[in-house]
Amino acid sequence: MSRRPAVPLREILGEALSGIGSRPARTALTVLGTVLGIGTLVTTLGVAGTAGNQIAGRFDAATATEVTVTVPVPDSPDSAAPVPWSSLGNLARLNGVTAVTGCARSRAGADLPVRATPLHDPGRVATRHLPVVGTDTAFPAAARAAVSTGRFFDRGHLARRDRVAVLGPQAAEQLGVVRVDNQPAIFVADRAFTVIGILATGGRSDHTLLDSAVFLPWTTAETTVRAGPIDTVLVTTALGAAPLIAAQAPPALNPNDPAALQVTAPPEPDTLRTGVAQDVSGMLLVLGLVSLVVGALGIANVTLVTVLERTAEIGLRRALGAGRRHIAAQFLIESMIVGALGGIVGAAGGILGVVAISVARDWTPVLDGRAAAAAPLAGALVGLLAGLYPAGRAAAMQPVDALRGPS
Amino acid sequence: MSEVIRLTGIGRSFPADPPVHALAGVDLSIEQGDYVAVVGPSGSGKSTLLNVLGLLDRPDTGSYVLEGTETTRLDDRTRTALRGARIGFVFQSFHLMDYRTVAENVMLGGLYTGLSRAERRARSAAALDRVGVAHRGGFRPTRLSGGERQRVAIARALVGEPALLLCDEPTGNLDSVTTAAVLDLFDELRANGTTLLVITHDDTVAARAGRRIHLQDGRLTAPVGPR
Numbered sequence: 115m116s117r118r119p120a121v122p123l124r125e126i127l128g129e130a131l132s133g134i135g136s137r138p139a140r141t142a143l144t145v146l147g148t149v150l151g152i153g154t155l156v157t158t159l160g161v162a163g164t165a166g167n168q169i170a171g172r173f174d175a176a177t178a179t180e181v182t183v184t185v186p187v188p189d190s191p192d193s194a195a196p197v198p199w200s201s202l203g204n205l206a207r208l209n210g211v212t213a214v215t216g217c218a219r220s221r222a223g224a225d226l227p228v229r230a231t232p233l234h235d236p237g238r239v240a241t242r243h244l245p246v247v248g249t250d251t252a253f254p255a256a257a258r259a260a261v262s263t264g265r266f267f268d269r270g271h272l273a274r275r276d277r278v279a280v281l282g283p284q285a286a287e288q289l290g291v292v293r294v295d296n297q298p299a300i301f302v303a304d305r306a307f308t309v310i311g312i313l314a315t316g317g318r319s320d321h322t323l324l325d326s327a328v329f330l331p332w333t334t335a336e337t338t339v340r341a342g343p344i345d346t347v348l349v350t351t352a353l354g355a356a357p358l359i360a361a362q363a364p365p366a367l368n369p370n371d372p373a374a375l376q377v378t379a380p381p382e383p384d385t386l387r388t389g390v391a392q393d394v395s396g397m398l399l400v401l402g403l404v405s406l407v408v409g410a411l412g413i414a415n416v417t418l419v420t421v422l423e424r425t426a427e428i429g430l431r432r433a434l435g436a437g438r439r440h441i442a443a444q445f446l447i448e449s450m451i452v453g454a455l456g457g458i459v460g461a462a463g464g465i466l467g468v469v470a471i472s473v474a475r476d477w478t479p480v481l482d483g484r485a486a487a488a489a490p491l492a493g494a495l496v497g498l499l500a501g502l503y504p505a506g507r508a509a510a511m512q513p514v515d516a517l518r519g520p521s
Numbered sequence: 522m523s524e525v526i527r528l529t530g531i532g533r534s535f536p537a538d539p540p541v542h543a544l545a546g547v548d549l550s551i552e553q554g555d556y557v558a559v560v561g562p563s564g565s566g567k568s569t570l571l572n573v574l575g576l577l578d579r580p581d582t583g584s585y586v587l588e589g590t591e592t593t594r595l596d597d598r599t600r601t602a603l604r605g606a607r608i609g610f611v612f613q614s615f616h617l618m619d620y621r622t623v624a625e626n627v628m629l630g631g632l633y634t635g636l637s638r639a640e641r642r643a644r645s646a647a648a649l650d651r652v653g654v655a656h657r658g659g660f661r662p663t664r665l666s667g668g669e670r671q672r673v674a675i676a677r678a679l680v681g682e683p684a685l686l687l688c689d690e691p692t693g694n695l696d697s698v699t700t701a702a703v704l705d706l707f708d709e710l711r712a713n714g715t716t717l718l719v720i721t722h723d724d725t726v727a728a729r730a731g732r733r734i735h736l737q738d739g740r741l742t743a744p745v746g747p748r
Contacts, residue, residue, distance in 0.1 A: 121633055129632070136620030430616040433577065435605010435633035435681070437598055513577045517612065 121440060130447035137420070141452060144416040147409030148456020148496055149463060152489045154402035156464025157471075159485045161398075164472055167480040179212075180258075180318055181360050183347040183367060184376040195343030196374055197367045199250070199332060202347065204366040206252075210355030213255035216344035217324075218248040218332055226303045226339060228328055230289045242288050245327040246302055248335025256348040257317045257324060264294035264311030272331045277338065279307040284326040286312045302328060305338050321348065356380055406496060409456060413500035417449045421508040428508055429516030442509035446501045453497020454490045461489030524586075525684050525716050526551040526574065531583035533569050533739075543569035544580065545739040551685070551718065556711045558730030559720045566739040567720045568689065574718065575687050576604040588684055605633045609678030613690035615670045617662040623673050624649065624658040630680030641680065648676035652706055668699025672706060679715075686710070688719040692726055704729050 134141050185197045199216060206214040220226050225243035253259065254266050267278050279300055281291055291298050291309055298309045307330065317324060335341035347367060351359045360379030364372035421428070428441055465486060472479035528549040534542045543566045551557055561567050572578035573585065576592060579600075585592045587607065592600060609630075617626050627645040628638075636644070649655045652672040654665075662670055671691060678686055688707075692700040704726060711717055711731070719730060727733050735742050 121635060125632055125638070132621060132625070136618075426614075426616055427618060430610075430612075430618075431629070431633070432601070433575065433604065433610045434629055434677075435601060437601045437633070440633060514572050517577070517616070 123443075126440060126443050127447055130444050130451060133420075133424075133444070133448050134451055140416060140420075141455075144413055144452050145456040145459060147412035148406070148453050148493050149409075149460040151402060151404075151406030151409040151496070152457045152460025152493055153463040153467065154398065154405050154460075155492075156461050156485060156489055157467040158398035158402050160464060160468030160479065160481045161471055163480045163482055164468060164477050167478070178380050179351045179353055179356055180380060181349040181351060181356055181363060182321070182378040183349065183363050184378065185343070185345050185347065185367075186374055186376075187342055187345050196371065197344045197347065199344065201367050202250070202252075202344075205347070205349065205359075205363055208359060208362055208366060210352045210359055211349060212352060213252050213348075213350045215249055215252040215256035215348050216332070217253075217346040217348065218335060218341045218344050219327075219346075220246040220335070220339050220341050226328075228285070228289065228303075229301050230291060230298065242285075244285050244288070245323065246330065246335065246339055246341065247324065247327045248330050248332035248339075248341040250332055253329065253348075254313070256350055257321060258350065259317035259324070260314040261311045262314035263292075264309070266311050267329075267331050272333050275333045275337060276331065277305070277307045277334055278310045278331065280311040280313060280329040281309055282313050282325045282327045282329070283315045285328055288326070300328070302330070303339055307334075318348070321346075406492075410453075410496045410500040413449050413452055413456075413497055414503060417445060417452075417501050417504035418507065420448075421445060421504045424508075425511065425516050428511050429513050429518070432511075432513035432516060438509040441511075442505040445505035445508045446498060449501025449504065450494045450497040453500065454494035456497070457490035457493020460493065461486050464489070523553050523588075524550060525553050525555070525588060527584075527586040528574075529584045529586075531570075531573060531580045531585060533566075533573060533578065533580045542739050544573065547583070547739070547741055549734070549741065551716060553684075553716050554711065554714050556707065556717045556729075556731040557719070557734060558727040558732070559718065559734045559736055560722060560724070560727045561736035562722065565736045567722075567736055569739075570736065571687055571689050571718075571720050574685070575608050575610060576600045602634075606681060607684040609681060609683035609686045611671070611675050611678050611686065611688040611691045613693040615662070615674045615694070617670055617674060617677075619661060619663050621661075622658065623654065623660050623662060623665070626662060626673060627677045627680055630677040634681055636681075644680045644682075645676070648679045649673070651679065652676045666699065667695050668702050671695060671699070671703055675703075675706065675710075679710075685716045685718060688717065690721055690723075691719060692721070692723060697725075700725070 202214050202216055205211060226246045227241045228244045229241040250272060251266065251268055254261060266280055271278050281289065289300060294309050294311060299306050300309055315325060349359060349363060356379050360377045363377055364375040368375055431441060465481060468481060469479050528547055531544055531547040533544040534540045559567055559570060569578065573580050580593060592603065624645055627648055628641045631641040631644060649658055652675050654669050654672050657665060657669060662673065692703055695703060707717055719726060721727055
């Protein structure tokens, strides 16, 4: 007579559920540990993902294609320029380069006195000291500067060394030049230039100084204001080509001494993103794991107390024909459900936390759906591990002793 | 009448200094439909006898045949299954779960013997009806009187349709009125063919039984045969 009828898992599950439901306050407190652990983990992962994505978001298509080469200006005005104007063509030829321009600021970087047509206005400071930059026709493309009024100078201006000027938006405002159709004149170091265009605001973010500059054809600048050789080369590249161009630019511009040139290229978004994510995650992840372990210990502790309290119930179940495995399964399921509950509540809280942090920082919340979905499973696993010892204790009880236990 | 239980030379001792011989050479035969009372002073071995009969404890010596099955050599799993299927327990302290309804408590009776939920629900209702507390099915045990609780516990023991109902001081926590009600219920059960073994030190309980067995120092000292 050794029949062993199988008890459906559903029935054991029902017993476990009613056992959990019988002590709601205790269950809630037990769940709390796992809630904190899982919540911290989900928040950590979410905030790391959000912050990483946020930083990556700043590297939009524009900034990721901007390369700047800084050229050391020789001390003596007579020594050869490290980057002659003719060498810009070598760089422009490279695959992936969309625009190249050189900038030659007035010698020694000193701003030159610039004034507009004399106007006897006592309320106005007539003469401004502004940076004066000699450049070529590719400047608007390479600096991503649109011309808001008039036009930029062309090759003809360069070839003829025409005394024309284009004003940066701030320079135009300071000089009181708002229109070019009346061919306003400005005086740079007391030499007259005709303003043919005004740039719009919003050029390259890494060269905001150029907003307040006066731009002359480099040929004109060389002769009239003794602007120096090229000190900065602005390059825009095709998307993804910036790191390559950054490496190729120095030899193209100055084959004799490429190391003398300093290249500024956008950092690769990927490395930056992971770097930030790791920074944010590392500490908090440890914190989350610690809380999870504490939560597991809490579940183990409370389940053990529950097992000892329910000794009589265990004895009764044994008397009613429950095998050790039935008892063990019931308590394991109870602790697993407690853990899974903690996982669900913790994941929900963690998601709320990420959203709240994102709202506070004006970020777009980015959540790994897998992390949120795995949280209840992780909680259940924690509960399972935590329940192993108490369930073992419960299963090992002798029915005779258990029936004598507290009722 | 078929024999439900046959004990031959059952001995059980517990390690102590000197060893306690809780049972020594107990021979006992219980037929189907018997109503047996085991009486004896504290420490006489009553509880040990009940544990052995209920397959909760294993005797050191002797043979225990339950419905033709020699149980002393069975493994734990088989004994557990046999216990769940063939033996019903009624305890002095009822052992009802306070956080479950009366009906749910009774339904526990067939849980571990593989009865379906619907079957257990039907049997639970029938058993509650049989012990006269069908109207209390939805209550928590804490709302019930002691007598009602014990009747619920008896209903739980009956759900599995056991071959033997083992009652350990079933009226120990009850007053005389409810005791009488429970004893009336025992009479009814017996009339319907249930085999009852009641351990008690209450003479009014023992007096209602068909047979009385006196246990003293682990040995049967009173006549074992029918009165």
